[in-house]
Amino acid sequence: xxxxxxxxxxxxxxxxxxxxxxxxxxxxxxxxxxxxxxxxxxxxxxxxxxxxxxxxxxxxxxxxxxxxxxxxxxxxxxxxxxxxxxxxxxxxxxxxxxxxxxxxxxxxxxxxxxxxxxxxxxxxxxxxxxxxxxxxxxxxxxxxxxxxxxxxxxxxxxxxxxxxxxxxxxxxxxxxxxxxxxxxxxxxxxxxxxxxxxxxxxxxxxxxxx
Amino acid sequence: xxxxxxxxxxxxxxxxxxxxxxxxxxxxxxxxxxxxxxxxxxxxxxxxxxxxxxxxxxxxxxxxxxxxxxxxxxxxxxxxxxxxxxxxxxxxxxxxxxxxxxxxxxxxxxxxxxxxxxxxxxxxxxxxxxxxxxxxxxxxxxxxxxxxxxxxxxxxxxxxxxxxxxxxxxxxxxxxxxxxxxxxxxxxxxxxxxxxxxxxxxxxxxxxxx
Amino acid sequence: xxxxxxxxxxxxxxxxxxxxxxxxxxxxxxxxxxxxxxxxxxxxxxxxxxxxxxxxxxxxxxxxxxxxxxxxxxxxxxxxxxxxxxxxxxxxxxxxxxxxxxxxxxxxxxxxxxxxxxxxxxxxxxxxxxxxxxxxxxxxxxxxxxxxxxxxxxxxxxxxxxxxxxxxxxxxxxxxxxxxxxxxxxxxxxxxxxxxxxxxxxxxxxxxxx
Amino acid sequence: xxxxxxxxxxxxxxxxxxxxxxxxxxxxxxxxxxxxxxxxxxxxxxxxxxxxxxxxxxxxxxxxxxxxxxxxxxxxxxxxxxxxxxxxxxxxxxxxxxxxxxxxxxxxxxxxxxxxxxxxxxxxxxxxxxxxxxxxxxxxxxxxxxxxxxxxxxxxxxxxxxxxxxxxxxxxxxxxxxxxxxxxxxxxxxxxxxxxxxxxxxxxxxxxxx
Numbered sequence: 001x002x003x004x005x006x007x008x009x010x011x012x013x014x015x016x017x018x019x020x021x022x023x024x025x026x027x028x029x030x031x032x033x034x035x036x037x038x039x040x041x042x043x044x045x046x047x048x049x050x051x052x053x054x055x056x057x058x059x060x061x062x063x064x065x066x067x068x069x070x071x072x073x074x075x076x077x078x079x080x081x082x083x084x085x086x087x088x089x090x091x092x093x094x095x096x097x098x099x100x101x102x103x104x105x106x107x108x109x110x111x112x113x114x115x116x117x118x119x120x121x122x123x124x125x126x127x128x129x130x131x132x133x134x135x136x137x138x139x140x141x142x143x144x145x146x147x148x149x150x151x152x153x154x155x156x157x158x159x160x161x162x163x164x165x166x167x168x169x170x171x172x173x174x175x176x177x178x179x180x181x182x183x184x185x186x187x188x189x190x191x192x193x194x195x196x197x198x199x200x201x202x203x204x205x206x207x208x209x210x
Numbered sequence: 211x212x213x214x215x216x217x218x219x220x221x222x223x224x225x226x227x228x229x230x231x232x233x234x235x236x237x238x239x240x241x242x243x244x245x246x247x248x249x250x251x252x253x254x255x256x257x258x259x260x261x262x263x264x265x266x267x268x269x270x271x272x273x274x275x276x277x278x279x280x281x282x283x284x285x286x287x288x289x290x291x292x293x294x295x296x297x298x299x300x301x302x303x304x305x306x307x308x309x310x311x312x313x314x315x316x317x318x319x320x321x322x323x324x325x326x327x328x329x330x331x332x333x334x335x336x337x338x339x340x341x342x343x344x345x346x347x348x349x350x351x352x353x354x355x356x357x358x359x360x361x362x363x364x365x366x367x368x369x370x371x372x373x374x375x376x377x378x379x380x381x382x383x384x385x386x387x388x389x390x391x392x393x394x395x396x397x398x399x400x401x402x403x404x405x406x407x408x409x410x411x412x413x414x415x416x417x418x419x420x
Numbered sequence: 421x422x423x424x425x426x427x428x429x430x431x432x433x434x435x436x437x438x439x440x441x442x443x444x445x446x447x448x449x450x451x452x453x454x455x456x457x458x459x460x461x462x463x464x465x466x467x468x469x470x471x472x473x474x475x476x477x478x479x480x481x482x483x484x485x486x487x488x489x490x491x492x493x494x495x496x497x498x499x500x501x502x503x504x505x506x507x508x509x510x511x512x513x514x515x516x517x518x519x520x521x522x523x524x525x526x527x528x529x530x531x532x533x534x535x536x537x538x539x540x541x542x543x544x545x546x547x548x549x550x551x552x553x554x555x556x557x558x559x560x561x562x563x564x565x566x567x568x569x570x571x572x573x574x575x576x577x578x579x580x581x582x583x584x585x586x587x588x589x590x591x592x593x594x595x596x597x598x599x600x601x602x603x604x605x606x607x608x609x610x611x612x613x614x615x616x617x618x619x620x621x622x623x624x625x626x627x628x629x630x
Numbered sequence: 631x632x633x634x635x636x637x638x639x640x641x642x643x644x645x646x647x648x649x650x651x652x653x654x655x656x657x658x659x660x661x662x663x664x665x666x667x668x669x670x671x672x673x674x675x676x677x678x679x680x681x682x683x684x685x686x687x688x689x690x691x692x693x694x695x696x697x698x699x700x701x702x703x704x705x706x707x708x709x710x711x712x713x714x715x716x717x718x719x720x721x722x723x724x725x726x727x728x729x730x731x732x733x734x735x736x737x738x739x740x741x742x743x744x745x746x747x748x749x750x751x752x753x754x755x756x757x758x759x760x761x762x763x764x765x766x767x768x769x770x771x772x773x774x775x776x777x778x779x780x781x782x783x784x785x786x787x788x789x790x791x792x793x794x795x796x797x798x799x800x801x802x803x804x805x806x807x808x809x810x811x812x813x814x815x816x817x818x819x820x821x822x823x824x825x826x827x828x829x830x831x832x833x834x835x836x837x838x839x840x
Binding site: 007010011014015018019022025076079080083086087090091093094097098101102107108111112115 | 643644646647648650651652653654655657659664665666667670680681684685688691692695820
């Protein structure tokens with residue numbers, strides 16, 4: 001059962017798009033607000049969980065494409081691991097909801113930050129496992145990628161693994177700090193500097209035009 | 211990381227389609243209605259919020275295509291700004307829900323109209339920022355668009371920015387009026403007159419057949 | 421603003437797929453059921469509303485393709501009417517929920533059947549309006565369709581209009597009967613006899629192979 | 631009304647992707663948890679229902695492609711049966727919710743396991759009916775499939791039918807055992823051994839490269 005990854009990618013995109021859009025359902029209109037403005041302001045933990053989780057799922061989506069752009073065929077193992085990855089991503093609206101509620105109620109933040117972080121860590125682990133499996137089974141990879149390109153992707157996925165793990169560990173000590181570290185992965189990811197490094201690397205590796 | 215915008219457009223379309231369809235979940239069946247007809251009628255603020263938000267998201271969808279039809283490549287900046295735009299669009303079911311509840315309960319309308327309007331204003335700002343960024347980085351634009359065509363799109367996006375801002379400011383004074391002004395953007399957008407202007411413009415600009 | 425209908429069709433398909441799948445969210449697990457089996461059985465009005473609405477949306481989806489298969493270009497008017505049609509379709513999970521609750525509580529069935537029916541009737545009206553508009557603006561139609569083919573589609577859409585209107589009128593007198601008439605459109609639609617008529621017609625009209 | 635299955639497959643994929651992602655909405659954040667960690671742990675029946683149902687819908691998705699890869703045309707009967715299949719798949723989030731609640735509350739497990747299993751059994755029945763119908767109407771099948779290939783798919787679909795029926799029957803006696811048997815279909819499906827058998831079979835049947 002080896003096949004073209006197109007349908008797997010389309011299905012994955014759909015699940016990721018739905019999960020990211022369902023995040024908003026966890027934000028409930030304040031019911032008893034005499035003062036609506038005050039009610040909306042007290043929902044800040046929901047907005048925080050929404051923004052952090054939305055942007056991180058956005059990165060997952062982008063990275064999923066970075067990976068599958070280089071995979072030419074999916075076998076049963078990749079299909080299974082990808083299904084587990086989607087199961088983890090689709091679980092994120094619940095993790096975001098747990099996070100929002102803990103910060104709203106003012107207790108349980110440690111548990112919530114770790115729970116939320118672990119859901120992302122599992123995604124990072126699965127990215128690494130899928131990619132290393134594909135690298136070792138060269139017939140699954142596109143012929144256009146060289147080993148420098150493959151190493152660059154490995155490096156990127158390992159960094160996410162370590163970064164989020166660090167956030168979880170710090171969250172065990174100081175919950176808000178752990179969340180801040182995980183959230184800091186968003187600006188890091190989008191910073192032009194990282195894009196520049198990648199562009200330079202790619203140009204050097206492929207000897208020319210990106 | 212410059213790439214073909216196809217996947218970004220497909221992903222954006224999916225998020226917009228999901229957000230627009232989730233709007234209905236905010237309308238709840240009246241639970242205690244002895245008289246169901248009366249119960250359904252008292253839900254008018256929910257229908258109003260549904261119709262206004264649905265039609266405006268419909269315009270966002272159409273405009274997103276107008277913009278990305280002219281964008282040939284997306285770089286990291288466009289991808290980031292588009293993710294923030296999607297985060298804002300996916301937030302609209304919550305804003306619609308806030309609007310419906312305020313008009314249902316009869317207080318908080320000022321806050322709700324401004325909150326709902328600001329969510330659309332943020333979308334309008336992001337449209338303008340993405341488009342001006344793309345115009346200044348000509349390699350991102352399709353070669354088929356000339357500067358008159360690019361200016362026409364800029365004009366369209368700036369108009370939305372000003373129109374919604376006007377609605378928000380009026381909403382601070384008279385909430386219902388502010389909402390009416392924002393809602394009036396819907397018939398304006400679909401009026402044949404605007405379509406005629408655009409068609410004439412395009413014909414003049416490209417010298418012929420649309 | 422005339423354009424290829426592909427994106428409109430893809431967006432419409434997404435909205436219809438989401439609306440049809442959201443129907444299930446209106447079915448709530450019985451919370452206080454000492455006897456779960458009994459609790460599940462008392463949910464029969466929810467299953468009924470689910471099945472009738474799901475199958476009718478399935479027909480709407482199929483008919484949307486029948487119509488847009490013949491439309492070569494969409495102008496601003498078609499785009500506007502289609503957006504209103506999608507707004508109506510996306511509203512159906514709420515109408516189904518109203519229907520389920522009325523039959524569950526044992527009062528308000530008249531209102532609920534009419535409300536549910538009117539939502540479908542509005543869709544039928546919009547199908548007729550879009551199609552007649554497209555027929556009168558021949559440049560919007562595919563060149564492969566002849567006037568017999570166009571008439572066959574008109575006939576099909578008018579039948580739906582009359583059928584559902586009849587169901588609504590009967591529902592004003594006897595709610596269960598009105599619902600039964602509307603539901604009877606499902607087997608009629610899928611009956612091989614109708615397919616046979618259509619196939620014979622098409623073969624006669626195009627003089628050969630389907 | 632015979633047509634290319636592409637749109638049917640795309641629509642089916644969308645419904646399956648939405649249903650699988652809606653599963654998470656049935657997991658509710660513990661509201662009264664003084665101890666959030668304890669609250670999250672007591673949700674284990676929800677996680678169990680989530681994982682089992684998610685992975686089984688993943689298999690349904692994969693099998694839907696296995697089947698429609700071999701179907702060249704869909705007629706009205708296939709379209710009708712597929713709509714009923716989608717109606718059953720879209721119902722699964724409710725079945726998962728029933729399962730989670732019964733194990734959470736500690737009573738009604740027998741009913742819940744049977745109810746959940748029957749929803750999957752109906753899907754298995756529909757797969758068998760659609761496939762046998764397509765096999766008997768050879769003009770619907772792709773010309774690239776030979777009778778050995780068609781038999782292999784029949785065998786696969788019949789196995790699912792029997793496996794899930796066995797789980798339901800055992801669930802009538804010992805609920806947890808029945809659920810375990812149904813869940814055991816997941817590792818069986820993804821086990822390399824099965825993939826190996828299929829690959830060998832296909833190679834033998836088509837005399838070469840997969």
